[in-house]
Amino acid sequence: SQTIHQWPATLVQPVGSPLSLECTVEGTSNPNLYWYRQAAGRGLQLLFYSVGIGQISSEVPQNLSASRPQDRQFILSSKKLLLSDSGFYLCAWNGPLRYNSPLHFGNGTRLTVT
Amino acid sequence: GIQVEQSPPDLILQEGANSTLRCNFSDSVNNLQWFHQNPWGQLINLFYIPSGTKQNGRLSATTVATERYSLLYISSSQTTDSGVYFCTPGGGADGLTFGKGTHLIIQP
Numbered sequence: 173s174q175t176i177h178q179w180p181a182t183l184v185q186p187v188g189s190p191l192s193l194e195c196t197v198e199g200t201s202n203p204n205l206y207w208y209r210q211a212a213g214r215g216l217q218l219l220f221y222s223v224g225i226g227q228i229s230s231e232v233p234q235n236l237s238a239s240r241p242q243d244r245q246f247i248l249s250s251k252k253l254l255l256s257d258s259g260f261y262l263c264a265w266n267g268p269l270r271y272n273s274p275l276h277f278g279n280g281t282r283l284t285v286t
Numbered sequence: 287g288i289q290v291e292q293s294p295p296d297l298i299l300q301e302g303a304n305s306t307l308r309c310n311f312s313d314s315v316n317n318l319q320w321f322h323q324n325p326w327g328q329l330i331n332l333f334y335i336p337s338g339t340k341q342n343g344r345l346s347a348t349t350v351a352t353e354r355y356s357l358l359y360i361s362s363s364q365t366t367d368s369g370v371y372f373c374t375p376g377g378g379a380d381g382l383t384f385g386k387g388t389h390l391i392i393q394p
Contacts, residue, residue, distance in 0.1 A: 208384075
């Protein structure tokens with residue numbers, strides 16, 4: 173069966189520090205991968221999605237970037253965190269069809285920028 | 287892109303009550319998915335229901351794609367049903383758009 177792993181579960185980082193959140197999927201190949209952010213306890217905002225290795229689409233211009241170095245690995249990064257980057261970050265996958273396959277989420281990373 | 291509207295935004299019920307949550311979407315969709323976000327933030331798949339009706343225990347969902355809405359029914363509510371319920375219709379130019387959710391509180 174397919175599983176999605178996301179780490180770390182919680183993270184406290186100072187303003188201006190770098191960020192790297194990692195997500196991996198097991199049990200499937202060529203998944204569509206997504207990064208979402210949830211701020212203020214409600215509402216999911218799609219940040220990035222990827223349909224293949226090296227293919228990244230950004231939904232919202234911001235201080236963050238994403239990369240997909242391997243088929244089942246998706247990384248969310250920042251060179252310098254801002255206070256406004258605090259939030260709950262969720263990785264998700266679906267496939268093979270982007271619009272016709274159920275979406276599955278990881279357990280999320282709660283990021284606090286101080 | 288597709289607009290998603292969920293109602294009600296907040297709902298407080300006593301344990302044992304029944305409830306209906308609604309998800310309206312602005313355009314044709316290829317699928318419809320309901321999630322429950324528990325107090326720890328985990329998003330749990332409830333239903334993947336492009337059309338028709340499905341039931342899973344005390345929960346059931348109905349999607350009427352031609353009329354652009356989906357309903358989630360919760361019967362005999364329990365405190366563990368508390369949390370936020372999201373729908374996403376998928377499809378469209380901007381892909382997997384989420385509604386703002388319904389915040390459900392079940393009081394003992």
